[in-house]
Amino acid sequence: MIKTYKVMLLPNNKQQTKLFQCAGVARWAYNFALAQQQENYKQGGKFLKDGEIRKKLTKLKQTKEYHWLNLFSNNITKQAIKDACIAYKNFFEGRTKFPKFKTKKRTRPSFYQDTAKIKVTDTHVKLEKLTPSKKKNKQKFNWIRLAERGRIPYGKQVKYVNPRIVFDGLHWFLTIGVEEVEQKHDAYTEGIGVDVGIKSLATVSNGMTFSNIHHMPKVKKLEKQIKRLQRKLSRKYEMNKVQTEGGEFRYSKTENIKKLEFLLLKRRRRLKNIQLNYTHYITTTLVKTKPAYVVMEDLNTSGMLKNKKLSKAIQQQTFHEFKRQMAYKCAWHGIQFILADRFYPSSKTCSRCGHVKEKLSLSERMYRCETCGIEIDRDFNASINLKNYVQSIAQH
Structure with a gap:
């Protein structure tokens, strides 16, 4: 390895x-x-x-x-x-x-x-x-x-x-x-299901929940600084716009513009490092529980980004990076990593009786089963279904 x-x-x-x-x-x-x-x-x-x-x-x-x-x-x-x-x-x-x-x-x-x-x-x-x-x-x-x-x-x-x-x-x-040699644990715990989303980055079937880091004041403050720097830089560009003989416009970079660009790059890099560090923290924490297997959804991220209202929030969560880290860290520790089928109804299925709802809007944060009457958080319900996904494969 x-x-x-x-x-x-x-x-x-x-x-x-x-x-x-x-x-x-x-x-x-x-x-x-x-x-x-x-x-x-x-x-x-x-x-x-x-x-x-x-x-x-x-x-x-x-x-x-x-x-x-x-x-x-x-x-x-x-x-x-x-x-x-x-x-x-x-x-x-x-x-x-x-x-x-x-x-x-x-x-x-x-x-x-x-x-x-x-x-x-x-x-x-x-x-x-x-x-x-x-x-x-x-x-x-x-x-x-x-x-x-x-x-x-x-x-x-x-x-x-x-x-x-x-x-x-x-x-x-x-x-x-x-x-390096692949690491293997002497004793594994039972498998886990991980449901990723916008409200919480990861909800795990064992009860662990990891919140959205972009709701933290530290990150919000940094995002505001980036917006202000971008506006300031844009105004500087417009002030230094020069028209060439061919009629095209080009931007002449001054020392102040270069300083602003460097400052903006530092802020963006800091935000990216905070996101990356948080993702590493979650994936490492999950792997340290020594599960026998980890099940995640195979999300159609490119299709999800077409939603104009949620595209920015989805992009900030970096689902692909989370899945990538989970995959290679499971491989390091000899843990089986499973991707559930893209059309598997993990959110619509009741984790107690197996009833599948026909419709489930995004605004419904609590899952209420029409058959057995259970009321449970929809993300936690999805994570339990992902954990049981291995059994449903074995039956088929």
């Missing part, structure tokens, strides 16, 4: 400059490979393998114009070319859209590190060829400090998978996969 770790880096100014340069080299190599594939296709040629494109790049490195590529790790360009070829192949096999050229403005800076060359300690990570010098005092430049101590496993027996250095607009991160 491969477990992925994401840890923030704390590079100094010189190291940060070098990291941006490495990301630029990866972007250039990706665009070079994509251009080669397109040119080859126009001339009627077949798909070029990444090995053929790398041979062309090796010849370019020998020229004076592209000699600067030798200052960077060969593995950066090698993996970027491979990524471009995979993206190009996926398009012709119908899996993705046609790959676009990467731009400095719209592309997230990132690059690859070789698994054999990267070294991790308790506090630092060593990257390949950040400095061309082989002197011991200069080699310290290759070691970048980690923000979290002892987070990533290290040692001779540890095997790393696909290490990447990524910039998210504020900070640099190291994402790295580690091969």
Whole structure:
């Protein structure tokens, strides 16, 4: 089983400059490979393998114009070319859209590190060829400090998978996969059903309820700050709007606009981190109860977003992220993760007698059964039905 770790880096100014340069080299190599594939296709040629494109790049490195590529790790360009070829192949096999050229403005800076060359300690990570010098005092430049101590496993027996250095607009991160053994508990409790919604993010069949974090004063205050900054930034854009000779409008960015953009990015990132942290807290809490299985609904989120009145509230809840975290954390601990059928009537079914209602409006927060007369919270009722979903599958 491969477990992925994401840890923030704390590079100094010189190291940060070098990291941006490495990301630029990866972007250039990706665009070079994509251009080669397109040119080859126009001339009627077949798909070029990444090995053929790398041979062309090796010849370019020998020229004076592209000699600067030798200052960077060969593995950066090698993996970027491979990524471009995979993206190009996926398009012709119908899996993705046609790959676009990467731009400095719209592309997230990132690059690859070789698994054999990267070294991790308790506090630092060593990257390949950040400095061309082989002197011991200069080699310290290759070691970048980690923000979290002892987070990533290290040692001779540890095997790393696909290490990447990524910039998210504020900070640099190291994402790295580690091969680990699957954990199994000695004793599991009974299974649980988890119903996700807007009023409460998660209602569990064992009685646990996790409220909507967006109703908290802390989050509401942050959302108000973001709205105000967006309005302020919009006014600044309008003040600096310039009309070109062709009649089109463009925005000239001043220092004040750049400061506002950075401040807005920090607020948005803070809100996102609060949401992500809360989701991690819920999923980890549920996994620690050691259930035999976890059942969740396979929600049609894209269809739910068409509801104009509730689209924002649904989007804020990040149901897909909740399901993703639940799935991989269950896999880590040897817990069976089950997705109930999309058309399974978990909310309309009575958890006591099994009667199914024909209609159940969203405003009805209490489930009242017409057959047995039970009155129960609709979300809690749905979670119990999801827990019993395994039995209904076994009967059919």
